[in-house]
Amino acid sequence: MKPRQLKKIAVVGAGKIGESLIGGLIDAGLVGREQVIATARHQERLDLLSTRFRVATTLANREAVRGASVVILAVKPQAMEEVLAGIRGHIKRNQLVISVAASVPTAFIEKRLGAGVPVVRAMPNTPCLIRQGMTVLSRGRLADSGHLEVARQIFATLGRCLILDERHMDAVTGLSASGPAYIYVVIESLAEGGVKVGLPRDVATTLAAQMALGACDMVLQSGEHPAKLKDMVTTPAGCTIDGLLELEEGGLRVTLIKAVVRAAHRAAELIHG
Numbered sequence: 230m231k232p233r234q235l236k237k238i239a240v241v242g243a244g245k246i247g248e249s250l251i252g253g254l255i256d257a258g259l260v261g262r263e264q265v266i267a268t269a270r271h272q273e274r275l276d277l278l279s280t281r282f283r284v285a286t287t288l289a290n291r292e293a294v295r296g297a298s299v300v301i302l303a304v305k306p307q308a309m310e311e312v313l314a315g316i317r318g319h320i321k322r323n324q325l326v327i328s329v330a331a332s333v334p335t336a337f338i339e340k341r342l343g344a345g346v347p348v349v350r351a352m353p354n355t356p357c358l359i360r361q362g363m364t365v366l367s368r369g370r371l372a373d374s375g376h377l378e379v380a381r382q383i384f385a386t387l388g389r390c391l392i393l394d395e396r397h398m399d400a401v402t403g404l405s406a407s408g409p410a411y412i413y414v415v416i417e418s419l420a421e422g423g424v425k426v427g428l429p430r431d432v433a434t435t436l437a438a439q440m441a442l443g444a445c446d447m448v449l450q451s452g453e454h455p456a457k458l459k460d461m462v463t464t465p466a467g468c469t470i471d472g473l474l475e476l477e478e479g480g481l482r483v484t485l486i487k488a489v490v491r492a493a494h495r496a497a498e499l500i501h502g
Contacts (some may be wrong), residue, residue: 235260235379239297241290241312242304243267243278246329249357250301251282253386268293291319299379302328302338306499309333313341320346325376327351327383331402332499335369335395347372349380352398353387354406362388363405367395403493411488416441 238260240247251267254260265284269275275286287293294300294316304312309330320326322345328338335348342348348369356362364384368377381390393401416437423433447458463469476482 235264235298237264237266237297237299238383239293239300240265240267241293241300241302241316242308243269243274244303245355245358246353247301247303248278248281249360249362249387250303250383251278251284253357253360254383255282255284257386259382259386266293266297290315294319294324297324299325299327299383301383302326302330304330306330306332309337309500310341313338317342318344320344322346322371325349325372325379327380329353330500331406332399332496335367335372337500339369339371345371347376349376350395350398351380351384352401352406353384355409357384357387360387363391364388365391365393365398365401365405367393367398369395399496400489400493402496403489403491406496407492408489411485412441 238254240251243251247267251265254265255262262283263285265282267275267278267284267286268288268290269278269286270288272288275288278284279286290312300316300320302309302312309328320342324346326338326342326346326348327350328335328348329351331352333350335350338348339346349372350367350369351364352366353362353364357364362384364387366377366380366384377392381392384390416434419437419440420430420433423436424430428436444458447453448455451458459473463473
């Protein structure tokens with residue numbers, strides 16, 4: 230399957246991530262508005278999507294997936310069983326199903342859809358909402374490299390993409406999907422430190438957020454190990470080393486590691502409620 234064959238895309242469960250995908254696909258020119266159809270549980274949500282993007286909407290998942298080249302399942306893990314039961318028999322093997330539900334294996338979806346339907350699993354994060362996201366893709370047993378390329382083109386409209394083996398997906402969830410929350414806490418805490426030493430709160434928040442953004446770009450653009458970049462900032466007998474000593478004493482490094490591990494373990498449990 231090649232991107233030019235994207236005749237129709239159905240977004241099932243168009244919440245925030247689904248909405249971002251619709252906007253990204255249309256803005257990138259991968260599809261026209263007339264090629265997209267979205268579903269949601271409530272008509273109010275569909276009215277909002279219809280007004281914003283001028284795309285077709287329906288409360289009926291079966292109607293949306295019928296004839297779609299790509300079906301994006303943007304539903305919560307706990308709702309996946311019910312959604313799959315509702316569309317089973319309406320999905321054919323010449324369609325591609327992409328799931329963004331955390332903790333739901335491709336084998337789970339393949340088994341419940343039957344008919345040899347190819348499935349790709351995606352794990353995006355919330356910065357996808359501003360096209361600065363990180364999405365990891367992995368393919369199921371029936372998907373091939375062409376299906377992965379279609380998925381990559383779709384999620385590339387929202388930021389960076391990586392392709393990994395599915396066994397890494399819970400770890401990805403604990404790191405890049407949950408990770409923005411950890412960084413927000415770090416930014417909030419740094420801003421509080423700025424307030425403590427006399428900065429206005431809005432100034433401190435701007436300084437902390439832009440500093441974090443720049444530091445992240447340094448890692449991505451330079452390709453250097455974060456430890457090396459840290460050493461570039463840390464001059465002998467300077468102020469930075471004193472701050473780093475406080476972080477080490479407070480256990481920040483170990484705490485962040487534990488946060489990723491705990492979230493990854495929880496990701497494996499989500500499908501069970």
